[in-house]
Amino acid sequence: MIYIIIAILSGVTIVVSRSVNYVLAEKIGMYQSTFFNYVFGLIGSFLLLIIGGEIAKLSSPETYSAAWFVYTGGFIGVVSVTLSSFLSPRVSSFYLTLLTFIGQLFTGVLIDYIVDGHMSVYKVLGGILVVIGLGYNMIVDKKKTL
Structure with missing residues (x-):
């Protein structure tokens, strides 16, 4: 049951974040909105790493042994957020x-x-x-x- 609740909450956050990104893009611009999206996401990720005690794993060589396409996630995320901000009013x-x-x-x-x-x-x-x-x-x- 917990997985169903998490999936529903994930879907809700996607729709809400799309709406917030659209409003932010209207106020400060699409690219600036995407930039701040990723800056605050990075800060939040580091806070979760610190709270979870996982920060030491960043310097481990095993951390960077993934396949090449895994490292394209950031670029794909930027394209996704930018397209979402662009398409939301349309x-x-x-x-x-x-x-x-x-x-x-x-x-x-x-x-x-x-x-x-x-x-x-x-x-x-x-x-x-x-x-x-x-x-x-x-x-x-x-x-x-x-």
Whole structure:
């Protein structure tokens, strides 16, 4: 049950942070908003490392033995936050959440393929069904507005 609650809270924080980032981007600019997002995220991460007693592991050689694509997370995060701030006023929160889910799903399938050399047909099929459902919903919404 705790995992379900954490998943729900995670989803809520994503939608709330997207809205806050949009307002911040409107006030100070998209790139400045992204910059402050990462500065405060870095400060928060270091505080959690210190509180959790994990700060000593930063100097351990095992810490940096991950695959090359793991180190692209920061860049991907910057692109994701910038795109989210840009798209928030243009796309409904529902569609933006679905698009984020679809992107995460297919990225996960791609990472699984890179790491394991195996692609889950069920995940790909599920992603395609979500895309079809999203497209159908957009068509229905467009007909309602006409």
